[in-house]
Amino acid sequence: MPAHESRSTGTRSIRRDVASARATLDAVERIAGGLATAILAALVLVWLAVVTLASVVGVGLLLVPAALRALRAVADRERARLSRWGPEVIGAPPVPTGLRAALVDSTTRRELGWVAVHATVGLLVGLIGLTLPLNAVRDATFMLWWQLVPPADATASVGLWTVHNWLGAVGVGLLGVGWVAVIVVTFPGMARLQAWPGRRLLAPDRGTDLALRVSQLTATRAGALDAHAAELRRIERSLHDGTQNPIVAVTILLGAARRALARDPADVDAILERAQTAAEQALAELRAVVRSILPPVLTDRSLADALAGLAATCPVPCRVDAAVADRCAASVEATAYLVVAEALTNVAQHSHAGHATVTVRRYGDQLHVQVTDDGRGGADERSGTGILGVRRRIEAHDGTFGLTSPPGGPTVLEVRLPCGS
Missing domain, CATH: 3.30.565.10 (Histidine kinase-like ATPase, C-terminal domain)
Structure with a gap:
């Protein structure tokens, strides 16, 4: 294989490794964020269960609106988390006023389904995502500290065996490397699994989604037009206050040079030098304005x-x-x-x-x-x-x-x- 092809292959391999490491780190961060919302979902689920039981005897009916608002708050937190790591999950409208309207609202029903799934499956995935990296670090560094702990505690993270010699310590270290491989292979899929109920259940109805999208596009279109108008004003100010003044100076100096040519030719050279300096300044400022619009290096x-x-x-x-x-x-x-x-x-x-x-x-x-x-x-x-x-x-x-x-x-x-x- 030619040397340049070997280097190209090595570079592509390094890029793949770096991309895989980044994807794994992103998955760890996503799973950790999902664990946080899963804990909140579990608390809300317990509260909803208590309110439901209390409502059987009528006492909990007064707490239902507050419980539904808490449900909406946790669901909105999950929507924000999912939007950060992928396509935006558009927020839901406010919880309907009135107990009956809230309970028959389709968004609320989907949020109830999501909180039940996320508080169980999402919490389990989050705990696994927290445990595996700790196990990997513990076993990968085991050879550094196994002799410093009591013999009964010198075990692998999963307690498969007790280590009595260096051979066993090396085995635990290899187990740590295996944990790392498991994390790299499984964590991106685990992150998607944890996010799937939220993307499936927390997205608004198709009709609601379309109405919100139209409203959002109307607002962003107005904002884009305002930004465009502001940019035009900025360019106009830059040309008027910056570039125009040196060009006016060039015009005045050229006129002075013409008059001096007839009156005192010895002064013409100095005037033309000042005009050239003003022209160079105008050109530099014009280039600065052009670069602020779209720099050539960005295209080239x-x-x-x-x-x-x-x-x-x-x-x-x-x-x-x-x-x-x-x-x-x-x-x-x-x-x-x-x-x-x-x-x-x-x-x-x-x-x-x-x-x-x-x-x-x-x-x-x-x-x-x-x-x-x-x-x-x-x-x-x-x-x-x-x-x-x-x-x-x-x-x-x-x-x-x-x-x-x-x-x-x-x-x-x-x-x-x-x-x-």
Whole structure:
């Protein structure tokens, strides 16, 4: 096999290994989040059972509305979790007022079915997902500490045998490696299994889904038009306040050069030099405006290269960690670029940060972009820092936008954009 083909094969193998490791880590995080909502679902299920038993004698009827609101709150938490890791699960309308209307509501009935399944199957999957990594770590490191514990405690995680010598310790270590293999193979499927009841039962009815979708698209269309108008105003201001002034100066200087040519030719060279400087300044500012619309490097090379250019010009030290093997749609990459540009502008102007990090990943059909800084926090999209425009851009792509910025920091802006499979 030629050397270049061998290197190419090795590179593809490394990429597959890295992708498998990331998928496993994502599955662990998803299962852990599912375990949290499963515990809440189990508590709500117990409460619903108590309220149902109390309702037999009439006492629990007063508690039914509160129990149904608790059910809706846990279901909405699961909807948010599922939307974070895949296609959005649209939220349900408020719980109907009146006991009879709430009990006959189809959404409430599906939520009751979901809470029963998630509180049992989801909880079991979550506990397995918590136990297996602990077993893997325990057995994989067993050879480091087995001699430090009492002989009766020197056993494998599943208690198959008690270790008395190094041969047994090596066997436990190999068992830990086996646990890792089991985790890599099974955890993505376990995460999908845990999420399936929620995606099946918590999605709204088809008619409701369509009505909500139409309403959502109407809102995002209006937001996209507002964002487009704001972008046009920004470009107009940049051209008017920036590029136009040097061009006016060039015009004035050329006129002065013509007059000086007839009156005092010795002054013409200095005037033309000033005109050339003004023309170069106008050209530089015009290029800056063009790059702010859509940088050529984004078209000619990649999103990672374009973001690296942004980081290089940011006054705050910025690290870019972009691992996107395949190109996304041009509109998606342009939106991701503009989001990062706006975020870094805010970091430089408002955050008083010492460092910023831009992380870009593609998971399936979604592009994840995260901008983090260690500044003073307190960012708010209502404060006029351009964050509202970022949200509107993201929503126009049916993406999701999240901003966490407690006082004192850190500030984390997280965006997910659908980009096709």
